[in-house]
Amino acid sequence: MPLVPMTAFAEDAKKHKYAVGQFNLNNLEFTQAITEAAAEEKSPVIFGVSEGAMRYMGLEYTVAMAKAAAETSGVPIALHLDHGSSFEVVMKCIRAGFSSVMFDGSHYPLEENIRLTKQVVEAAHAVGVSVEGELGTIGGVEDDLSVDEKDAALANPADAIRFWEETKVDYMAIAVGTAHGMYKGEPKISFEIIDEVARNIAAPIVLHGGSGVPDEAIKKSIQFGVGKINVNTENQVACTAKIREILAAKPNEIDPRKYLGPAREAIKEVVKGKIRLFGSNNRI
Numbered sequence: 390m391p392l393v394p395m396t397a398f399a400e401d402a403k404k405h406k407y408a409v410g411q412f413n414l415n416n417l418e419f420t421q422a423i424t425e426a427a428a429e430e431k432s433p434v435i436f437g438v439s440e441g442a443m444r445y446m447g448l449e450y451t452v453a454m455a456k457a458a459a460e461t462s463g464v465p466i467a468l469h470l471d472h473g474s475s476f477e478v479v480m481k482c483i484r485a486g487f488s489s490v491m492f493d494g495s496h497y498p499l500e501e502n503i504r505l506t507k508q509v510v511e512a513a514h515a516v517g518v519s520v521e522g523e524l525g526t527i528g529g530v531e532d533d534l535s536v537d538e539k540d541a542a543l544a545n546p547a548d549a550i551r552f553w554e555e556t557k558v559d560y561m562a563i564a565v566g567t568a569h570g571m572y573k574g575e576p577k578i579s580f581e582i583i584d585e586v587a588r589n590i591a592a593p594i595v596l597h598g599g600s601g602v603p604d605e606a607i608k609k610s611i612q613f614g615v616g617k618i619n620v621n622t623e624n625q626v627a628c629t630a631k632i633r634e635i636l637a638a639k640p641n642e643i644d645p646r647k648y649l650g651p652a653r654e655a656i657k658e659v660v661k662g663k664i665r666l667f668g669s670n671n672r673i
C-alpha cells in the first residue's frame with residue numbers, strides 16, 4: 390500500500406490502548422530492518438527522518454526507500470519528518486512525498502509556536518499529510534538538536550491544551566521528562582502531565598526519547614494516552630555493537646554485507662521487541 394498519514398492508525402491505537410513506534414531511518418539497512426519487523430509483527434509503523442538523516446541519505450533516496458518499503462510490506466507505514474525546523478523544510482518534504490511531518494516550534498514563545506504550527510497544519514492538511522507539534526523542551530542530543538539538562542523544561546498542561554485547541558495538530562509531543570540519546574540514570578516521567586493533557590485533547594501524545602525508558606514506564610504512559618513512541622538510539626546501539634563484534638572477531642573482513650547484514654538483523658530484533666512492548670503487534 391502507499392505511504393499513509395499517521396491519522397490512519399491514530400483512532401485504532403486510542404481505542405485499543407497501544408502506541409505506534411517511530412523508528413528513525415539512518416540508511417538502507419535500518420529501513421529494511423524496521424519494515425521486516427513491522428511486517429512480521431503485523432504492526433503499523435512510522436519511519437522517522439531527522440533533517441540530519443535526510444542530508445545523509447538524500448531526500449529522493451529517502452522517499453524512494455520508504456515507498457518501496459510501504460508497497461512491499463503489507464502494513465501501514467507513515468514517512469514522517471522528525472523535528473522539522475521550518476515551514477520551508479516541511480513543504481520540501483511534503484512535495485517530495487512525505488505522508489507526515491513534525492514541526493518543532495518548541496523553542497519559540499508559545500504564541501509564536503502556535504502561529505507557526507497553524508501555518509504548517511493548514512498546508513499539510515490541505516494535501517492529506519498529518520502533523521505533529523511540540524510543546525516544552527525535550528533534553529538531550531539528537532542530530533542538530535542539543536538541549537542541556539538544565540534547559541530542558543516540562544510542558545505546562547494548560548499551555549499544551551491551548552496549543553492543541555488552537556492548532557489542531559494530529560499528534561502532540563510534550564516534554565514529560567524523557568530525553569534524546571542515552572540516559573545516565575532512569576528517566577523520571579511525569580505521568581500527571583500526560584494524563585492531564587490526554588484527558589483534554591483528541592490527539593494522541595507523543596513520547597520522544599523512548600530508548601532506555603523502562604518497560605513498565607512505557608506501558609504506564611500508553612495507558613495514560615501516549616499513542617506514539619520514538620526510538621532511535623537503541624537501534625543505533627544494537628547496529629554498531631554488532632558491527633564492532635564482527636570486525637573484532639574477523640579483522641580481515643572487507644565485505645560490508647558480512648557485517649551490515651547481521652547488523653540489520655540486530656536492529657530488527659530491537660524493533661520487534663519494541664512493537665510488542667507498545668502493543669501494536671497483530672493490529673493489521
Ligand SMILES: [Zn+2]
Binds near residue numbers: 527531569598619
Ligand atoms: Zn525527538
